[in-house]
Every structure is written in C-alpha cells, then in structure tokens.
Amino acid sequence: MIRPEEILNTVDMIQKENLDVRAVTMGISLLDCHRATIELTCESIKAKIKHHAAHLVETCEAISAEYSVPVVNKRIAVTPIAHVGAGFSAADFVKIAIALDEAADEVGVDFLGGFSADVSGGTSSGDHELIISIPEALTCTRKVCASINVGTTRSGINMDAVVMLGQTVKDLAERSSDQGGFAAAKFVIFTNQPGDNPFMAGAIHGLGQPEIVINVGVSGPGVIARALERRIAQDGSENLGLHDLAEEIKRTAFRVTRSGELIGRRVAKALGVPFGVVDLSLAPTPNVGDSVGEIIQILGVDAVGAPGSTAIVALLNDAVKKGGTFASQSVGGLSGAFIPVCEDQVLANAVRDESLVLEKLEAMTSVCSVGLDMVAIPGSVDAATISAIIADEMAIGMINNKTTAVRVIPVPGKEAGEFVSFGGLFGESAIAPVRSAGKSSRFIQFAGKIPAPIHSLRN
Amino acid sequence: MTEPHELFVISITSRDRVGIIHEVTKAISELGGNIADIRQSVLCGYFNMILLASFPLRTTQRLIERKLAEADSNSESAIEAVVRKADEHSLTSSASMPENAYVLTATGHDRIGFVATITSFCAENRINVIDLSTTISDDAYVMILVVDLNHIASVSDMRRDLQKLSQENGIKVVLQHYDIFRAVNEINLPIR
Numbered sequence: 001m002i003r004p005e006e007i008l009n010t011v012d013m014i015q016k017e018n019l020d021v022r023a024v025t026m027g028i029s030l031l032d033c034h035r036a037t038i039e040l041t042c043e044s045i046k047a048k049i050k051h052h053a054a055h056l057v058e059t060c061e062a063i064s065a066e067y068s069v070p071v072v073n074k075r076i077a078v079t080p081i082a083h084v085g086a087g088f089s090a091a092d093f094v095k096i097a098i099a100l101d102e103a104a105d106e107v108g109v110d111f112l113g114g115f116s117a118d119v120s121g122g123t124s125s126g127d128h129e130l131i132i133s134i135p136e137a138l139t140c141t142r143k144v145c146a147s148i149n150v151g152t153t154r155s156g157i158n159m160d161a162v163v164m165l166g167q168t169v170k171d172l173a174e175r176s177s178d179q180g181g182f183a184a185a186k187f188v189i190f191t192n193q194p195g196d197n198p199f200m201a202g203a204i205h206g207l208g209q210p211e212i213v214i215n216v217g218v219s220g221p222g223v224i225a226r227a228l229e230r231r232i233a234q235d236g237s238e239n240l241g242l243h244d245l246a247e248e249i250k251r252t253a254f255r256v257t258r259s260g261e262l263i264g265r266r267v268a269k270a271l272g273v274p275f276g277v278v279d280l281s282l283a284p285t286p287n288v289g290d291s292v293g294e295i296i297q298i299l300g301v302d303a304v305g306a307p308g309s310t311a312i313v314a315l316l317n318d319a320v321k322k323g324g325t326f327a328s329q330s331v332g333g334l335s336g337a338f339i340p341v342c343e344d345q346v347l348a349n350a351v352r353d354e355s356l357v358l359e360k361l362e363a364m365t366s367v368c369s370v371g372l373d374m375v376a377i378p379g380s381v382d383a384a385t386i387s388a389i390i391a392d393e394m395a396i397g398m399i400n401n402k403t404t405a406v407r408v409i410p411v412p413g414k415e416a417g418e419f420v421s422f423g424g425l426f427g428e429s430a431i432a433p434v435r436s437a438g439k440s441s442r443f444i445q446f447a448g449k450i451p452a453p454i455h456s457l458r459n
Numbered sequence: 460m461t462e463p464h465e466l467f468v469i470s471i472t473s474r475d476r477v478g479i480i481h482e483v484t485k486a487i488s489e490l491g492g493n494i495a496d497i498r499q500s501v502l503c504g505y506f507n508m509i510l511l512a513s514f515p516l517r518t519t520q521r522l523i524e525r526k527l528a529e530a531d532s533n534s535e536s537a538i539e540a541v542v543r544k545a546d547e548h549s550l551t552s553s554a555s556m557p558e559n560a561y562v563l564t565a566t567g568h569d570r571i572g573f574v575a576t577i578t579s580f581c582a583e584n585r586i587n588v589i590d591l592s593t594t595i596s597d598d599a600y601v602m603i604l605v606v607d608l609n610h611i612a613s614v615s616d617m618r619r620d621l622q623k624l625s626q627e628n629g630i631k632v633v634l635q636h637y638d639i640f641r642a643v644n645e646i647n648l649p650i651r
Contacts, residue, residue, distance in 0.1 A: 004594050004603050006644045011564050011633055013643070065615060068635045255643040262642040265650065329648075 013255065018222035018290045020070040021260050022283050024060050024267055025113075025198035027205035027213040027276065028052050030079040038092040041085065042099035049076060049103035052212050055271060057108040063266045069259055073110045077203035077215075082117030086126030090133040097137035097144050104143040113203030115146040118193070121155040131164055135171035138183045145201035151191035151394045153401045156452040159391065163447045165189050166387030170410055173379065177412035180420040184409040185374060189390050191397035191404050196277050197333040202405060213276040215333065216264030218324075219283045220256035222290045227252040228298045245299060246319040253280065253323030261328045279333030280324030281369060282316070284344035286427035292316075292337050293346025304347060305356030313337060314367035334403055336369020342420075342427040343374050352430035358389075359435070366396045371405035376420050376431045379412040386410065388440035391450075399453050464513040466545040467492075467523060473538045475506040483508070483538065486530040490523060491515045511545060520544055559608040560589065560637035567630035569600035577602055577632075580624055584617060585610040605637060
C-alpha cells in the first residue's frame with residue numbers, strides 16, 4: 001500500500017503543480033499516399049489521417065479523465081512531406097498543406113507537424129519545392145507546422161539551405177504581420193532532428209518509424225520547481241550541495257515521466273497502435289508556476305542569464321534525462337529542458353529586463369535539449385543575419401552531436417525592447433536585440449556547405 | 460495446508476508496547492494454529508492487529524478465547540481479543556487491488572461529521588472502501604480512501620456528484636485512479 005504522504009505528494013503534483021502530459025502525438029506514415037495527380041494525393045493523405053486518427057482525441061480525453069491528469073495537446077506527426085510530394089510543384093505542396101490542415105481539423109487535433117524535409121546532405125528538387133512553398137503553406141493553414149533539417153553530425157551543414165531559410169523566416173513573419181509574425185512560430189530549423197519528437201513545431205514521423213505510432217511528450221517544470229523549493233525549505237540551502245539538488249530533480253523527473261508513460265501506453269493500447277517513446281522534456285507554458293526559468297532561479301541565479309545560468313541548465317538537462325530514462329521503457333525525441341523564451345514567463349521577463357541576451361541564450365542552448373526557441377527579434381533584422389543566427393546554432397548541434405534548433409520570430413514593424421503577444425501557449429515576450437545585425441552577409445554569401453566534423457580528437 | 464482445519468479471524472487491541480505480537484502469536488502456536496495473514500497498525504499509541512489463522516479440527520472459539528485471556532492475564536497491559544469463526548468459502552485475497560481501485564482524498568477543516576459525510580456518500584453510491592487513513596496536512600484534515608469502483612455505473616457521473624458534495628460541504632475532494640499513484644511511486648509500472 002502506498003504511504004499517505006506519497007499519496008498527498010502525488011495529488012499535489014497533479015492538482016497544484018501543473019503536472020500534465022504535454023502532448024500525445026500520433027505518428028502516421030504517409031509514404032504510401034503519393035498518387036499520379038496532386039488532387040488524388042491530397043485525397044489519399046486526408047483519408048489515411050482520418051482513418052487512423054479518428055478516435056485519437058476522444059481516447060486521450062477518456063484516459064485523461066480516468067487518471068485526472070490533463071493531456072494538454074493531441075497532435076499528429078506525419079512523414080516529412082518532401083518525401084510524399086516529391087515530383088510536385090511548390091503550388092502543389094501548398095495544396096498538400098491545405099489537405100493536412102483539413103484532416104487535422106476534422107480529427108480535432110491541435111497541430112499537425114511534418115511539412116518537412118531533410119536537406120542536411122543536399123537539397124533535392126522535391127525539398128526545394130517544399131521550402132519555396134513554406135511561406136504560403138503556413139499562412140493559408142492554421143494547424144500545420146513545418147521543419148527543415150539542415151545539418152547532421154555525419155554530413156555537416158547545408159549552408160545553401162540555411163541561406164534560403166533565413167529568407168523563409170522573414171517571409172513567414174511578414175506574411176503574418178497582423179499577428180506579430182506568428183507564422184514564423186510554426187517553423188523550425190534543425191540539426192540532428194529526431195524522427196520521433198512529439199513536440200511542435202518540430203514533430204515529424206521519421207523514415208525509420210513504424211506505420212503508426214503513439215509518442216508522448218511529458219512536461220512538469222512546475223513539479224520540479226516545487227520539489228526543489230520543498231527540499232531547500234526542509235534541509236536549508238546551507239546544508240545542500242548542487243549534487244543534492246540534481247538528485248531531487250532526477251527523482252522528480254522519474255515521477256513526471258512515469259505519468260506520461262502510463263497514459264501514453266494506455267492511449268496506444270486503447271487505439272491498438274504501438275507505443276513509441278516518451279520525450280522527457282521540461283516544456284514550460286506561459287502559466288505562472290510552469291517555468292524552466294523559475295527552476296534556473298531556484299538553483300541560484302537571481303537573474304536568468306547571469307553567469308552560472310549555463311552550468312545550471314547543464315545540470316538540469318542531465319538530471320531530467322537520468323530520472324526519466326529509468327522511468328520509461330523507451331525514451332526518445334528531444335528529452336531535456338526547453339528554454340522557449342515567449343512560452344516561459346520568467347525567461348520572457350529576463351529578456352525584458354535585459355539580463356538574458358541572445359548571446360547568453362545561445363550559450364545555454366549548447367547544453368539544453370533544443371535551441372533558440374520562440375525568440376522574438378526585431379523585424380528589421382535582415383535575412384542574412386537570420387541565416388547566420390541559424391548557422392551558429394546548427395554548428396553547436398553538429399559539433400556536439402546533439403539536436404539544436406532555431407525558431408525565431410522577426411516581429412514586423414517592432415524593435416528591440418518592444419513587446420509582442422502571440423496568445424495561448426505561445427505566450428508573449430519583449431523583443432530581444434540582435435547585436436551587429438547586418439554584419440554577417442559576406443559569410444552567408446559564401447553559402448555551400450560546412451563539412452562534417454572529425455569524430456576523433458574531441459576537445 | 461491440506462489437512463482438515465478450522466479457520467478463525469482474531470482481532471487484538473491494546474496499548475502499544477514491546478511484546479504484544481509475541482504474546483499473541485505464542486498463544487496461537489501453542490494451540491497448533493497456523494497464521495495465514497496479518498495486518499497490524501498503531502494509532503496514537505494504540506495497537507491494533509487483525510489476523511487469520513487455521514487451527515486443528517475441533518478447536519473452538521471458546522478455546523482460543525480462553526488461551527488469549529490467559530495471555531492477557533500474564534501480560535503487563537490489557538490485551539483485548541475478539542475471536543470469530545471464518546467462512547473459508549467467502550475469503551477474498553487481500554493482496555491484489557481491484558482493477559477499478561481509485562484514491563479519493565478529501566481535505567477540509569476538522570469538524571464533527573467529516574468522515575461520516577464522505578463515508579455516507581460512499582455507502583449511498585455502493586463504493587467499497589478498501590483502505591482508509593486520515594492525516595493533517597497544512598493545518599487541514601485530510602482523509603485518504605482507497606475505494607473500489609467496480610459497482611459504479613459511471614466514474615464521470617460520480618465525479619459530478621463528488622463535485623456537488625464538495626461544494627455543499629466545503630470539502631475539497633479529488634478522485635484519481637490508483638495506478639497513477641503506483642506509477643509515480645513504485646519501481647514497477649502498472650500495465651493493464
């Protein structure tokens with residue numbers, strides 16, 4: 001029998017500390033949906049998604065109610081569309097995006113990811129058409145998310161693509177200027193993109209995946225923050241080392257992950273679909289008490305971005321992985337601590353107060369699980385500078401054999417220090433200054449490729 | 460145990476001290492009794508134990524009571540024993556949880572009738588209480604019930620009724636499946 005204090009701690013985790021399952025994402029292979037014409041291809045894509053995901057939302061809701069653990073988002077990830085639509089034109093790719101959006105609407109999911117391509121080793125004609133279609137595809141749909149993998153540790157970074165994508169980000173923001181450039185928040189550029197990530201905007205159903213799969217993204221920064229506060233209040237900070245706090249995070253990550261594993265497996269079983277992975281990420285929301293920035297502060301810096309912040313993120317990221325790995329049969333996706341600025345109130349405030357700047361954020365991303373995520377920058381920043389920001393972040397991932405990503409929003413008509421709000425889980429933030437904008441254009445004009453790194457002599 | 464035998468349920472209450480279990484089980488073994496299962500707990504310095512034991516044929520309730528009375532007279536504090544014959548065919552295993560086990564926590568100000576309010580709801584709704592304990596948390600009185608919802612038609616209807624009960628009585632009530640508590644507190648994942 002479980003002890004009363006364990007029962008009360010568990011009740012508090014769910015009721016007071018924002019424990020939830022952040023995303024249940026159904027991965028669906030669309031490789032068999034290519035047809036002779038774009039119309040038939042769109043029909044077959046819609047039919048397949050509707051067939052497999054028809055009961056996804058209601059099943060998640062029923063199991064969520066049974067356990068009283070909220071499942072915040074129900075999503076779909078599909079085979080990178082460049083594979084499905086290869087041979088069609090950019091205009092046709094837009095039609096596929098519309099078909100995906102309609103299918104997502106009909107089955108009632110929040111978002112659908114996989115309007116994607118992997119161009120790390122070079123860009124095929126299908127990839128090229130897809131990239132050209134992205135600005136229109138993401139502004140004439142609501143639920144479709146796009147991602148491009150431009151680099152891997154094995155093949156280096158495709159800088160020709162990075163050059164194109166700086167402009168894609170600009171175009172997305174400008175086409176959605178009435179929403180503060182929100183369309184750019186549905187687009188992310190990766191190095192070492194995982195094929196089983198359940199989180200948006202970068203979810204895809206990679207080529208190595210089964211026909212259909214259920215992946216789960218857990219969350220729970222609030223649970224970790226409260227556990228650390230309790231431990232510090234109980235033992236006194238003078239009696240605790242960082243190793244003790246890392247241990248507390250590890251134990252709490254175990255609990256958080258376990259709830260995701262339980263619910264994910266139940267959903268998969270109820271739908272008769274194989275269960276894939278739990279992504280152990282600490283994904284914050286703009287809600288008070290659901291912040292990774294708050295954990296960074298509890299671990300000892302008064303202002304996020306102050307010296308020590310990178311070391312803290314490293315400790316946090318590692319402890320989350322260690323606790324979560326034991327809790328789950330198979331772990332995948334991004335698995336670590338996210339630091340998406342707009343979606344995390346404490347991080348957003350740190351940008352407003354100028355304690356957290358883009359350069360420090362970049363340093364922190366070298367030890368967090370993703371990268372420069374949901375960072376609002378001035379709309380005046382040119383495409384070449386955005387490409388250079390992407391290149392820097394991709395280099396960190398390529399050299400360190402980890403996933404990195406860039407999701408920046410150049411907010412049209414706004415400058416550093418001004419404020420932008422995207423609403424809901426996308427949050428709001430002050431606009432972060434980009435220093436030395438416009439001074440990287442010669443680097444970007446070289447384009448070409450950054451060769452894959454050497455795998456020995458690792459210093 | 461395959462030989463013919465008589466099954467008895469024995470419950471013991473005493474002030475808590477060292478040696479009670481020894482005295483009781485010694486008396487049982489002297490009668491040739493074999494203990495099948497025991498639950499013991501201590502509440503605010505009072506000891507309580509319930510046990511199930513099988514005795515040789517022709518062992519009577521009276522005989523066991525007399526033996527335990529003997530143990531009581533030799534003991535340094537009073538041991539109260541209640542003995543009753545158990546029906547072997549109606550025994551259920553106490554080890555496994557029913558599939559529909561839920562944890563109901565009720566939190567509110569300590570007052571007369573708190574426990575009665577919650578348990579009369581359970582009784583009216585044919586909810587069997589498997590385990591019950593109370594504790595004080597952040598100055599509030601907390602009841603923790605593990606309940607079997609196998610005889611409930613709809614858990615969501617019950618949640619609605621609980622919400623009503625909660626509003627009428629100023630008690631915060633949370634109902635969650637037992638598996639979630641096992642999943643986050645135990646090494647093994649409960650898979651159904």
